[in-house]
Ligand SMILES: Nc1ncnc2c1ncn2[C@@H]1O[C@H](COP(=O)(O)OP(=O)(O)OP(=O)(O)O)[C@@H](O)[C@H]1O
C-alpha cells in the first residue's frame with residue numbers, strides 16, 4: 001500500500017539484478033507498488049523479442065539472422081507494478097512469453113548485440129520518463145542500462161533454493177531438472193560478450209536463500225528509503 005510520504009518523495013531510480021529465481025520480479029513489483037514507483041521487467045522484453053523471432057520462423061541459432069530483424073517488432077511495456085503488461089505489434093504476449101520454448105531460447109536471442117542495443121535504448125527511455133522514479137529489474141541494469149541508478153541491488157540465492165522456488169511454481173516439476181535448466185541459463189547469460197549478467201561494483205548484494213519474500217521486500221524498501229533521505 002502506497003503511503004503519503006511515498007507520494008511526495010523525490011524520484012529514485014532502482015536497479016535490481018541477479019540470476020534466475022532469486023526473486024527479482026516478486027521483490028521489484030512489491031517494492032515499486034509500496035513506494036509509488038513505476039516498474040520495468042526487462043526479462044519480459046527479451047522474452048517478447050524471442051517470442052516474435054520464434055513466431056516469425058527466425059532461426060534463433062543464427063545470430064546474423066536475428067540481428068537482421070532485431071529492429072522489426074514493436075515492443076511496448078507497461079510500468080504499473082500491480083498490472084505489468086507487454087505487447088508485441090499490439091498483441092498481448094504476457095502469457096506466451098512464459099512458455100518453455102521461449103525460456104529455452106531467450107538466452108541465445110538476448111546475447112545478440114543488435115538485440116541488446118535495441119532493448120537497452122527502449123529501457124533507458126522508459127526509465128527517463130518515469131516521473132516518480134522506477135524499479136528496473138534484469139541482468140545488466142546496474143552495469144550497463146542505468147549505470148547512474150540511485151540504488152543498485154544484486155540478489156542471489158543458492159541453486160537449491162532457486163530450483164525449489166521454481167519447481168513450486170511449475171507445479172512440482174523435477175527439482176534436479178529445474179536446477180540444471182536454471183544453471184544452464186545463468187551460465188549462458190553470464191558468459192555472453194555483450195553486457196553479461198554481472199554485479200555492479202557499487203551494488204548491494206542480498207543473499208535471499210534463507211529469507212522469506214517479505215523479508216527481502218522489507219530490506220529493499222529500507223535501502224530505497226535510506227537513499228531517498230539523502231537526495
Ligand atoms: N525469498 C523468497 N522466498 C521464497 N520464495 C521466493 C522468494 N523470492 C521469490 N520467491 C518465489 O520464487 C519464484 C521466483 O521468483 P521471481 O520470479 O521473483 O524470481 P526472478 O529472479 O525474477 O526470476 P527470473 O529471473 O527467472 O524471472 C516465485 O514463485 C516467487 O514467489
Ligand SMILES: Nc1ccn([C@H]2C[C@H](O)[C@@H](COP(=O)(O)O)O2)c(=O)n1
Nearest residue numbers: 042043044046106110138139140189
Ligand atoms: N536485463 C536483462 C534481462 C533479461 N535478460 C535475458 C536473460 C534471461 O535469461 C532472459 C529472461 O529473463 P527473466 O524473465 O528470466 O528475468 O532474458 C537479459 O539478457 N538482460
